[in-house]
Every structure is written in structure tokens, then in C-alpha cells.
Amino acid sequence: MRPGADIQAFMGRLGYEFAQPELLIRALTHGSIATATRPDNQRLEFLGDRVLGLVMAEALFKADKAAQEGQLAPRYNTLVRGETCAAVARDIGLGDVLKLGRSEMMSGGRRKDALLADAMEAVLAAIYLDGGFSAAEQVILRLWATRLASIDDDPRDAKTALQEWAQAHGMQPPAYEQTARSGPDHAPVFHITVRLDDGSMADAKGAGTKRSIEQEAAQKLLSRLEGGQ
Template structure:
């Protein structure tokens, strides 16, 4: 199967040349344009999430032999969360090559965080199926290299920091409310809103555990507070 110039350029940015380019095409196909003969990327997303998780868990485990589980977990969550996957997808121009339906394109699908994160995971699964785990690991470690180096900064416990700030202002602890849940049971997506006594609030959404989305919402509110001071 011949690959288009556009997909060849993306493969170059990705750092993997596909022996089976149809896998890449499927990874980039959103449900809004899929058909019976053109399946979407959801199954690949499921597999890619596991490929990404194992690669980064292994990398963190090897990088710090003395770290406890309590130290490794927030680092891991910072690396695999939807916001990180979407950011990396933007860095390699993944949104530019996504195959979307017209309605999804009109609503800015190429820039949607959840959509980009899902597609990033699907692409990793495509690499895994195309050339095996070592090839997928190589791509992940290259794309996530800077974030692995700075993971402690990204893994700060935003919930604790926000609670301490609120208490210092004489407020009760922040409240967290789940405002939306969607997606399949194996990969749910949550939207969480955090609110302070003074009415300030922020929301975050994405895949993962509720705690990881709460952390993202807390971080968003902290940034809002910092921006207003």
C-alpha cells in the first residue's frame, strides 16, 4: 500500500516508518468518518494506552531505583494523562493528518484535547502492531524524553497545594464535583469541576482515574489564582 506524502511526512515526525501503512491510516481515523469497511481507531486506542503505560512505568522504575510507589504514581499519572498525550500529539502535528467527519471538523476536532490524546494512543498501538514493542517503546521514549526528565515538576500534587492555599485564606477545603462521564467502561472520560468558597472554580476533563482529573482541575484553578495575583 502506497503512503501519501502527508502521511510520509507525519511518519518522519513520528520517528517510525510503517511496513503496514494501513495501520497508521486506521489509527488516524475518527469515529465520525468510519464505515463498515473503514474502521475507526477505538480498538487501537485501547491497546495503545497499555503500550504507553507499560513503557513509561518501566522507564520510571528504571530511572529511580529508590522511589516508592507513592513517588512513582504521581509521576506516572503526569506522563500518561490525556493533557500530556494531546500536547505531544500537537508537537508532531497529529491533528493535521486526522481523518474526521465534516461535523467534527466544523467543531474544531483537530484541536480537541480528548480526540488528540486518543489518536496519539492509537498511533502507538499501530507502531506496536507494525513492528513490535521495542519499536513502540523507542518512539515513546523519544517523544516523552523531555517530560521524563522534568517529571517531578509535572507531578506536583496540585490538590494538596490548592487545599493549603484555601486554608491559608480561611476557606474550607475545595470541593470536587463530577460534572460528566462518557466513553466505554474500559476507558472512561471524566469532567471534574473544583470550586472554592469564594466562588472561583475550574474544570478539567480527560481519560484516567477521577483523581488524575481532579489533579488537573486543581492545577487549572491554581494557575487561575496565580494569574489574578
């Protein structure tokens, strides 16, 4: 099977040449366009998640020999979470070669974090099946190199940090409310408000995923609380 020019270009960005390009095609195939003879990438996603996890766990274990489990775990979670996988996918233009059904394409599927993250994990599984663990490890360490090198000692996301702050002060977990939504379906703009028991609140508005705007709202409120404002 000879892949098209777009897939060849993607393999160049990925830094891996497939002996079995059909594995890559499957990794890029979303359920919205799958058929009985053209399976989607869900099984590969399952495997790729585990391959990525092992590579990241070993890399962190080797990088800081003094770190305890309590330090390694949040670093690991930051590196393997969906938002990070989606960001890596964007770095290499994975969205440009995703195989999507028309409805998913029209709704902005090529830009959705969930689809990009799932496809990124599926691509890693395809590399593993095509070239073995060493090949997958090399690609992962190269694509995640900057993030591995700059991982913080306390890389909690803002929502987690705000929840921990609230619990430490005897409050219930923060409540997030979507107060408005505007823009077209394929590029929605979310308006999010986060509140604590004591009445503290913050608002955020922006395009992207609902979760990313919740993170922004949480960060705003956390900054106020920790700054004593």
C-alpha cells in the same frame, strides 16, 4: 498500500516508517468518519494506552532506583494522562492528519485534547503491531524524552493539589462553576469560578478545554492560599 504525501511526512515527524501503513491510517481514523470497511481507532487506542503505560512505568522505575511507589505513581500519572498525550500529539502535528467527519472537523476536532490523546495512543498501538514492543518503546521514549527528564517530584495537577489542600483543612472538595461561555463553537472561551467552603474563590478565563481553564482557576486559588493572601 502507498500512503499519501501527508502521511509520509507524518511518519517522518513520528520517526517511524510503517511496513503496514494501513495500521497508521486506522489509528488516525476517528469514529465520525468510520464505516464498516474503514474501522475507527478505538480498539487501537485501548491497546496503545497499555503499551504507553508499560513503557512509562519501566522508564520511571529505571530512572530513579531510590523512588518509592508514592513518588513513582504521580510521576507516571502525569506522563500518561490525556493532556500529556495531546501535547505530544501537537508536537508532531498529529492533528493535521486526523481523519475526521465533516461535523467533527467543523467543530475544531483537530485541536481537541480528547481526540488528539486518543489518536496518539492509537498510533502507538499501530507501531507496536507493526514493529513490535521494542519499536514502540523507542518511539515513546524519544517523543516523551523531555517530559521524562523534567518530571517533578510532586507533579500533581492543580485541581488535585487544591482538593488535597481543602481536605487537609477539613473542607469539602472545591466546586467548579462555568459562569460564562463565549466565542464560536469550534473555539470556545470558558469562564470558570472555583470556590471553597470558607468562601475563598478564584476565576479564570481562556480558550482551550474546560478542564484546562479549571486547572488555571485552581492554580490561581492555590497560589493565593499557599501564599497566605
